[in-house]
Amino acid sequence: MFKKWDFIIIAGLLILSFLPELFFISSNAEKGHDNYAEITVDGKIYQTINLSTHKGIDSMDIKTESGYNIIEINDHSIRIIDADCPDRICVNDGAINSPGQLLVCLPHKLMIEIKNDDPSETTDIIPAH
Amino acid sequence: MNKTFRLVFIGLLVAQSLALYLFEGMFPVPFLTPGAKLGLANLITVIALYLLPSTKDVFLILLLRVLLSTFFGGGPAVFIYSAAGAAMSFSCMVFLKKIGRNNVSIIGVSAAGAIFHHIGQLIAAACILQNAALMLYLPVLSLTGSITGILIGIAAHYIVRHLSSLDFFTARFTSPSAPNNKNSLQKSKAL
Numbered sequence: 128m129f130k131k132w133d134f135i136i137i138a139g140l141l142i143l144s145f146l147p148e149l150f151f152i153s154s155n156a157e158k159g160h161d162n163y164a165e166i167t168v169d170g171k172i173y174q175t176i177n178l179s180t181h182k183g184i185d186s187m188d189i190k191t192e193s194g195y196n197i198i199e200i201n202d203h204s205i206r207i208i209d210a211d212c213p214d215r216i217c218v219n220d221g222a223i224n225s226p227g228q229l230l231v232c233l234p235h236k237l238m239i240e241i242k243n244d245d246p247s248e249t250t251d252i253i254p255a256h
Numbered sequence: 257m258n259k260t261f262r263l264v265f266i267g268l269l270v271a272q273s274l275a276l277y278l279f280e281g282m283f284p285v286p287f288l289t290p291g292a293k294l295g296l297a298n299l300i301t302v303i304a305l306y307l308l309p310s311t312k313d314v315f316l317i318l319l320l321r322v323l324l325s326t327f328f329g330g331g332p333a334v335f336i337y338s339a340a341g342a343a344m345s346f347s348c349m350v351f352l353k354k355i356g357r358n359n360v361s362i363i364g365v366s367a368a369g370a371i372f373h374h375i376g377q378l379i380a381a382a383c384i385l386q387n388a389a390l391m392l393y394l395p396v397l398s399l400t401g402s403i404t405g406i407l408i409g410i411a412a413h414y415i416v417r418h419l420s421s422l423d424f425f426t427a428r429f430t431s432p433s434a435p436n437n438k439n440s441l442q443k444s445k446a447l
Contacts, residue, residue, distance in 0.1 A: 144398035
């Protein structure tokens, strides 16, 4: 009933199934779980900034169809220091620096989210069955 | 092969695999990992692969089963996952059966098909959730998949052995275009 090649194929596939594991271990060791600030405008990625390696104070203007936001990156944290949106909620939110935190400027459809390479440090994922 | 016989047989296999698929869905997952399952519907695919002379017919059975199970037991999301799993597992099984010929038995084909089903589903899930880290589930899933695949393969082995000794298959399936069926016939006689 069983044949020799059955076992060879099954064993081979089982060993091959560990490939993603090895791949992730090696790629994670290189990247070292950096935090990224992902700036999206109207759902599209505008810019991604590596916060973990960032030093000093930088500021940048983001001009959208509806207005402008001025962003300041201070070492590992990011905040919106000025905007011409009516409610200025994004400015009042202050600085964010850890994965999962959000800055949102709804009138301008602007969103800044801090993400991390390491899946265990970002928002929880509930697997769909 | 008789046209009516082919139609009826395909219809029967589709109905059976759909029933097995829905039956399986009624049980809570007996394993710890999400995604692990018995793969009862694969039993029919494996049997069809060994009994029907044309691979196209087996593909038809699988396609119909996936479409019908979308209507009966799921939605568009379920369709994407099962279609990805079915496509991977089907191509793997056809390939192995062709390459392996007399070296690989129905058990090896079934187990490899089960493992590739999980690979396909994980790739689909990783694409949908845009998170490649889901592939880390693969070792656990391929382990459970190979175990259930072997068990399904053993069941399929006996079913094919008994079915192919029926008059329908000896009389109507031993056409020149059905060398695989001859093989399984000889096998069953040898056993």
